[in-house]
Amino acid sequence: MMSDATNKTSDKIVEKPVPRPAPESVPYWQAAREHRLALPRCEACEAFWFPPSASCPHCLSPNFKFENVSGRGKIYSFVTFHRVYHPAFEAEVPYVVALVELEEGPRLLTNILGVTADQVACDTAVEVVFDDVSDECAVPKFKVAGA
Amino acid sequence: MNISSIEPSRELSDYCAIVGAGTSRLGKVPGVSSLDLLIEAIRNALGDAGLSASDVDGVIVRGPDESYSHHQMVAERLGINASFSTTLTNGGASQILSVALAIMAIRFGLAKTIVCGFGRDTWSRTHVNEAARVRNETRPASSRPREFGPEYGYFGATAAHALGATRHMHLYGTTRDDFAEIAVAFREHALRNPDAQMKKPLSREDYHAGRLIVSPFGMFDCSLRSDAAGAVIVTRTDRAKDLRQPPVLIKGFGTHNNTRGWFADDNMVNTAARQSGEAAYRMAGLGPRDVDTAQIYDCFTYMVLAQLEDYGFCKKGEGGAFVRSGALRLGGALPCNTSGGQLSESHAEGMLQIVEGVRQMRHTYPVERQVKDASIALISGHGGNQVCHSTLILGRA
Structure with missing residues (x-):
């Protein structure tokens, strides 16, 4: 995520936006780098959600882990x-x-x-x-x- | 998730009235700040009411999203201290919500006469140079997404609403020809409005020949970039009787917010206009059949179609047939956006729709602009990441 993808248009190199992760979505992008799609899943109610956030939007539990989907x-x-x-x-x-x-x-x-x-x-x-x-x-x- | 448990107060129906309405110059007004455009609209609204700024003790106004305590800057320019002063942040739903909040503040004794308004300088901002025109972005950089969007080339409100349009077309067979009728009808209304930003006729063929932006939307599905402001003055109905204009009664208001998000549930097809409208209808003791003219928040053609369904003017999925019937035209079953709307008059985030509703209720227009015998107007506000909604029902006194 440090260097941008590039596209050449006319004479100038224009960089495509790269994801600038919020703290909560860092594990999502780490998994993607390993070619895994992983989403936060609540340990209390077992729901998946997206985009990542620090508590479950279904039951507000703060206990979750990123799990492959x-x-x-x-x-x-x-x-x-x-x-x-x-x-x-x-x-x-x-x-x-x-x-x-x-x-x-x-x-x-x-x-x-x-x-x-x-x-x-x-x-x-x-x-x-x-x-x-x-x-x-x-x-x-x-x-x-x-x- | 629904409003079955809320009981809008019938006591607020007709409690307040709009006694003044005004707009600024509209369209391309280079060299004037959004604040000064709003002051221009407020000055016109006060003049319309026969009031001066010192008669105002409440200010609920809004401007560009990066403004901090916008209302303070406006009240300073008006030269007044205010008992009640604030800025709302529900995007295009804020302006009707301002009127609703004004009524509640007046009802509970926090202020007596409140100005509600909105001003922007978006045409000027998006035309300072070519890069700004292409980016076509009105949000400050700090509030734009940094992930889950830009890396896919996903930018802006056009695409968000276009996703809703695609889904509606998939579910109900709605077509771009249905959207065309909305754009063409509103342009026809704008041609009767000398203040409108758009001056050229628009045919169905012109619509389809327009370049695509984010399909299914082409350029004529998208609302205008405008320098524009509007304002209204709200006070108690019994105080309004002494003022210059016949008061326009505020018969009802409602609000609902699908705050789980535009991408959640079926919110991009079944919008918060449904519950917002139900609340307003219940406060007013009215229903969709009582409405003579609708001023619908038209950021994009599709949003008009979806809201007409959600307000009960036709069933969900039948919006295409409803607009194809010619209902939205002046002289049709439900004349809609009779000033040209945000697609063809000017875009002030719903504020100009409130002003147009007031003017229609006063019957002061020449016959070619007036909805004949209109006594009830419904006005909608939509925004706040696509999911905040507000509804206002006005009545002729």
């Missing part, structure tokens, strides 16, 4: 970015950003790789893949299941 889910909804809001994404438009609902329940924002918007739909089954953006950071992304 299946990495399988389905697309709850998705959009396609056509506008370049950040110059590092200029070469990538149009790209798909989706809200994926994991089998374990929590939903997370992500990219769906290797597809255009007409190749995905709400409820399409997807599975996690990891994008090594640097030696220190891998970002969980998704692809259509079985693709």
